[in-house]
Amino acid sequence: MLHADRRLEQRRPDADPGFGVFQIPADDTEQAEGYRKFDTAASYENEEAVGRAIGISNFHPDRVxxxxxxxxxxxxxxxxxxxxxxxxxxxxQINGERGIVIESWGPFAAGKNNLFTDPVLTGIGQAHGKSVAQVVLRWLIQRGIPVNAKSASPERMKANLEVFDFELTGEEMERIAALDTGASLYFDHRDPAMVTWLGNRRDGPFPPGPSTAARSCGARCCWEAP
Incomplete structure (x- = not known):
């Protein structure tokens, strides 16, 4: 369930030594002690590895x-x-105390809970001449949270970058904070049935229920909205 660096079988002389991600093979993650047995340090420090940073996905505080x-x-x-x-x-807070930055996937909740017509978010957007999506992105930025905002539309990609010319007030941040339900709108990563399904999935089909609307990002631990 980790995303980490890997040694390339063949390395092009002109290969970019920057960011690289792969899914640790099931045989390595499904041992008795799972990720504790995988030598992340060796991979991280190997000069032939791709990238120089290790990332994780969907780790709850106790697992972190x-x-x-x-x-x-x-x-x-x-x-x-x-x-x-x-x-x-x-x-x-817990991730930050250990030097880990959390990154948001599904920042728009796939439109669930009528996010794009929510009266609090639309009202704030109108006050700044911005869309609900731009308000959400600005809210994340002001919280110090990097965001993975997926879009196939060039217009929306451009709009997603137009969030640095306004700032939410403290009162607006508090109004958004009051929207928190404290629960996932996709699925519970700690639900035994879901953990079993995720642990045995290779490529779809997706299970019934809320997660049907999700799509795989390529690693079984990390999903994002369409």
């Missing part, structure tokens, strides 16, 4: 503490579900 306490290399980022209806303030 366990991982950090049993490895020499601390992950740089924990990509988790964060949006106005599931704000993860406690997760942000």
């Amino acid at each position: 503490v366990d991982l950090v306490d049993h490895n020499d290399i601390t992950p740089a980022v924990n990509q988790i579900e964060v949006h106005p209806f599931f704000q993860r303030a406690a997760d942000q």
Whole structure:
């Protein structure tokens, strides 16, 4: 369930030594002690590896503490579900205390809970001449949370970058904070049935229920909205 660096079988002379991600093979993650047995430090420090930072996805605070306490290399980022209806303030604090930045996937909650017509978010957007999506992105930025805002539309990609010319007030931040439900709008990563399904999935089909609307990002631990 970790995302980490890997040694390339063949390395092009002109290969970019920057960011690289792969899914640790099931045989390595499904041992008795799971990620504790995987030598992340060796991969991280190997000069032939791609990238120089380790990331994790969907790790709850207790798993973050366990991982950090049993490895020499601390992950740089924990990509988790964060949006106005599931704000993860406690997760942000615990990760931050250990030097890990949380990154938001599903920042718009796939439009669930009528996010794009929510009266609080639309009202704030109207006050600044901005869309609900831009308000959400600005809210995340002001919380110090990097965001993975997926879009196939060039117009929306451009709009997603137009969030640095305004600032939410303290009162507006408090109004958004009040929207928090404290629960996922996708699925519970700690639900035994879901953990079993995720642990045995290779490529779809998706299970019935809320997660049907989700799509795989390529690693079984990390999902994002369409």
